[in-house]
Amino acid sequence: MKKTHITSLALIFIALLFILPLLWLLFASFDLEASMAFQVPKQFTFNHYIKTVTNPLNVSSFLNSCFMSLSQSCLVVIISLLAAYPLSRFNLKRKTTILYGILFLTGLPITAIMVPVYLTFFNLQIENKLWSTTLFLVATSLPYSIWMMKNFLDGVPFALEEAASIDGANFSQRLRKVILPGILPGTSVVFIYAFSASWGNFFVPFILLSSIEKLPASVTIFQFFNSYGQVIYGELAAFSVLYTLPVLVLYILSQRFMANGFAFGGAIK
Amino acid sequence: MIKTKKQKITALLFFLPAFLLLAVFYIAPAAVSIFYSFTNKALAGLNADNWTWIGIQNYSDLLRDERFWKSFINTIIFLFGSAIIGQQVLGFTIAYLMRNKSRKFRRVIGSCVLLCWVTPEVVVSFVFFAYLNSNGSLNEILGFLGLGPVPWLFNFAMISIIGANIWRGTAFSMMMFQSGLDNVPNEILEAASIDGANKTQKLFRIIIPSMKGSIVTNTVLITLSTLGLFGLIYALTGGGPGMDTTTIPIYMYNKAFKSYQIGYGTAIATILLIFGISLSIFYVRASKHDL
Known part of the structure; x- marks a missing residue:
């Protein structure tokens, strides 16, 4: 009995260590006299939030992030669904080779290819463009998304589709009536994975985009932090909270879509 | 026969978008990287267009470059300190301690850890910049204990980034080990208890050996993600002091x-890539x- 209390206390202590820095962020964003140290706001204010959302630069960076992440994740879902379908349903000769190749690509550090990617973009004169940066982000998410999607498709019984096919449904009908409803949870998870990955990505837009009006929130926060981080914590905290919120909400949603233990797709057993 | 042929064509068509994107943005740049690492190409100036083939010059320079070796050693320290040891030991400890707790308790504790994992890396840097600052929360706590303020980011910069990465990444290992622990067969644990094994013996003789698979997979995955980490460190310390x-x-x-030394930069990138x-x-x- 006593021993369980000790382990519970230890866990609570660890959880506090994790949550404390985030609580500081939340409190500072509402604190008129925000400082670097943790404190419960003495003077509660919405000013930091108002200032953040009325700054046109912040608004445009949010819109850029929305544009890139939304179009990226939609493309990732469509393209990975297309690629995963034959891998799951057809009897292909080189299926295992392709699967190994995809698994292999999931492991490559993107950081290592950023220098040549920048060069390629520069040579093709597509650097500093939102669409090309988005396409690159699509590519970086594809290997893992195809992998996850294939595993989800494997979970949807093929028999249903065959039955529909025998009943005379064509592919697009099968897709809409049979396949999509079955894999909706799976596609949602892929969508959320891709969205969060591009929303939080810093290095890719930091290298590939340079005009200030094209930067997404991650880079704008970094520059804000670099130039004023020592002075106006309150505003920076408010900006950070607003920037973190979408991925947080999506993460909570994804928990609903996932059956227990599916957090890693096929990456583990 | 006709069906397989039709399937083959459909498959090829369906693969096409993914294949094109991966080829253009993934595989080609990796190949280009290896190619440029044998040249003296620069980002600007004379050598931007008039680059020449210089063979393994970049690599032999790299081997003699003290700064490269310094960054190599830093990477190893960071990798072991924050991921292989830090995140794994802490993640395992949390998962192990949570085993027999109530569902609700597990969820609350797990959420605190997961929240840090979901936080974007630039925000993590900002939060830790404040947390570790001379006037930050950590020094406030140390002050209560009568310990003087420590300028963490200046005197213990490596420890600071290791701490930040443990804080951010532990959730991943925790989840991996939670599902790993669920797969440890209960019968064996019960049999061991009957034979009089104590908790430590059970942990080191049964639980950890039977989780070897999860540990190997987890080590590889967190190593890969830690190797390429840029934003968190760059925004927190800029690589300094x-x-x-x-x-x-x-x-x-x-x-x-x-x-602007692209050739040299790609040589470093290639080493990272090979790793x-x-x-x-x-x-x-x-x-x-x-599979």
Whole structure:
């Protein structure tokens, strides 16, 4: 009995260590006299939030992030669904080779290819463009998304589709009536994975985009932090909270879509 | 026969978008990287267009470059300190301690850890910049205990970035080990209890050995994600003070984009790539039975 209390206390202590820095962020964003140290706001204010959302630069960076992440994740879902379908349903000769190749690509550090990617973009004169940066982000998410999607498709019984096919449904009908409803949870998870990955990505837009009006929130926060981080914590905290919120909400949603233990797709057993 | 042929064509068509994107943005740049690493190409100036083939010059320079070795050692320290030891030991400890707790308790504790994992890396940097500052929360706490303020980011920069990365990444290992622990057969544990094994014996003789698979997979995955980490370190310390927290990705960035030495930068990138490729191959081999 006593021993369980000790382990519970230890866990609570660890959880506090994790949550404390985030609580500081939340409190500072509402604190008129925000400082670097943790404190419960003495003077509660919405000013930091108002200032953040009325700054046109912040608004445009949010819109850029929305544009890139939304179009990226939609493309990732469509393209990975297309690629995963034959891998799951057809009897292909080189299926295992392709699967190994995809698994292999999931492991490559993107950081290592950023220098040549920048060069390629520069040579093709597509650097500093939102669409090309988005396409690159699509590519970086594809290997893992195809992998996850294939595993989800494997979970949807093929028999249903065959039955529909025998009943005379064509592919697009099968897709809409049979396949999509079955894999909706799976596609949602892929969508959320891709969205969060591009929303939080810093290095890719930091290298590939340079005009200030094209930067997404991650880079704008970094520059804000670099130039004023020592002075106006309150505003920076408010900006950070607003920037973190979408991925947080999506993460909570994804928990609903996932059956227990599916957090890693096929990456583990 | 007709059906398989039709399937083949459909498959090819369906693969096409993914294949094109991966070829243009993934595989081609990796190949280009290896190619440029044998040249003296620069980002600007005379050598931007008039680059020449210089063979393994970049690599032999790299071997003699003290700063590269410094960043190499920093990467190893960071990798072991924050991921292989830090995140795994803490993640395992949390997962192990949570085993017999109530569902609700597990959920609350797990959420606190997971919240840090979901937080974007630039925000993590900002939060830790404040947390570790001389006037920050950590020094406030130390002050209560009568310990003087420690300028963490200046005197203990490496420890600071290791701490930040443990804080951010532990959730991943925790989840991996939670599902790993669920798969440890209960019968064996019960049999061991009957035979009089104590908790420590059970932990080291049964639980950890039977989780070898999860531990190997987890080690590879967190190593791969830690190797390429850039934003968290760059925004928190910028690689400094001096070169104290300059890891290979940051050194690569400085060389390629700040000193404009693309050839040299891609040589560093290629080393990182080879490291990643070898680990990935190992990972694919290790997970062969899953396919």
